[in-house]
Amino acid sequence: MKLSQFILSHLDEILGEWEAFARSLSKPGDPVPVSELQDHARQMLQAIAADMNTVESEKQKKAKSIAGVSQVHASKSAASTHGALRQLSGFTMPEVTAEFRAMRASVLRLWMVKSTRASKEKTDEILRFNEAIDQALQDSASRFSEQSNRTRDTFLAILGHDLRSPLATMTMAGAFLVRPTIDQANAIQIGARVSRSAATMTTMVNDLLEYARTQLGGAIPIRPVLADIVEICQSALDDASAAHPDCVFQLDAEGERIGEYDAPRLTQVFSNLLNNAAQYKGEKHPVTISACGDKDSTVIQVKNFGPEIPRASLVSIFDPLVQLSVENDQKGPLSTSLGLGLFIAREITTSHGGTIKVESSTEDGTIFTVRLPPKSPDGGSKEINGNYC
Numbered sequence: 001m002k003l004s005q006f007i008l009s010h011l012d013e014i015l016g017e018w019e020a021f022a023r024s025l026s027k028p029g030d031p032v033p034v035s036e037l038q039d040h041a042r043q044m045l046q047a048i049a050a051d052m053n054t055v056e057s058e059k060q061k062k063a064k065s066i067a068g069v070s071q072v073h074a075s076k077s078a079a080s081t082h083g084a085l086r087q088l089s090g091f092t093m094p095e096v097t098a099e100f101r102a103m104r105a106s107v108l109r110l111w112m113v114k115s116t117r118a119s120k121e122k123t124d125e126i127l128r129f130n131e132a133i134d135q136a137l138q139d140s141a142s143r144f145s146e147q148s149n150r151t152r153d154t155f156l157a158i159l160g161h162d163l164r165s166p167l168a169t170m171t172m173a174g175a176f177l178v179r180p181t182i183d184q185a186n187a188i189q190i191g192a193r194v195s196r197s198a199a200t201m202t203t204m205v206n207d208l209l210e211y212a213r214t215q216l217g218g219a220i221p222i223r224p225v226l227a228d229i230v231e232i233c234q235s236a237l238d239d240a241s242a243a244h245p246d247c248v249f250q251l252d253a254e255g256e257r258i259g260e261y262d263a264p265r266l267t268q269v270f271s272n273l274l275n276n277a278a279q280y281k282g283e284k285h286p287v288t289i290s291a292c293g294d295k296d297s298t299v300i301q302v303k304n305f306g307p308e309i310p311r312a313s314l315v316s317i318f319d320p321l322v323q324l325s326v327e328n329d330q331k332g333p334l335s336t337s338l339g340l341g342l343f344i345a346r347e348i349t350t351s352h353g354g355t356i357k358v359e360s361s362t363e364d365g366t367i368f369t370v371r372l373p374p375k376s377p378d379g380g381s382k383e384i385n386g387n388y389c
Helices: 003-009 011-025 041-053 058-067 078-088 093-114 120-177 184-215 229-243 263-279 311-315 341-351
Strands: 225-228 249-252 258-261 287-293 298-304 355-361 365-372
Touching (some): 003 093, 011 041, 041 078, 041 093, 078 093, 078 120, 093 120, 120 184, 225 229, 225 263, 229 258, 229 263, 229 287, 258 263, 341 355, 341 365
Parallel strands (some): 249 287
Antiparallel strands (some): 225 258, 287 298, 298 365, 355 365
């Protein structure tokens, strides 16, 4: 059987191996649907088979080997779309190229089992197959890089735009403060605005520094000491209330919940989650943060009843530079929108030896769940004061 015919007649078997390999690359957590794991693989294999069946002259073969461009591939091929979607799903370039390596190996291995005799025709088919899959890899990698560059450029544009507002506030404040006629009441108001602007820029710079640290291969450091998780939640709620004065926040917890935590870092986690929830909140329900657990773990949940987050967005919501679009009628104020808050929340939680996940539905709202052990990853266990929920 010709290799192109084998590919078309054994698509399900090949796709099964592709799915298994893609699942090994996906991040741990909720199961990823088969449709996302097999993303455009069927269309790519069909395009590869069509390419192999295209009659080419010797001149065309030579030109193709030099230029690397197939007649059946367009600028928006299935492989190109696959590359863009993999970038949005949080895959890396090495993982994308590994997928095509696995596809090549799977197809040839399965075909060789069916074809025991070697011949010049089979060698030619393998060459055509390698050319076609290399072209698909090139399409996918190029689109992946374009998408990555677009994400980076968008991030820099948002950074410049969002820094401009607090800088403008501070510039105008400076102009008012140097006036000889300014009274104390106005000076106090201007000082408060300068303080808020400075806090906004400090948050953005800190997020950038944390992101840079993780990209250089380092984990976010933590200094755990005995701390009360309820006090940490209350501190985060106070920060979020100051940033979102029109949003109603509610804390549900009782008593002291002592554990081994880095309080400033966890305050940053819960502040990021509360700020995110405030931006996407609905009108009828408050944004809530609750704590419950036992001697084995502490569970903190941040919940809002805004628009349901699509499954495609949930897959990559903790990846850096990912931003959710805000509905036109959304009432929450705009945040700095750098797309780093949830990423940093995940990294800090992981440094504590904990986990973070998100669920979203119209009925139950959007719930971010942080689960923390009552001890640091390298330290001894600290007793928690009883069970609570």
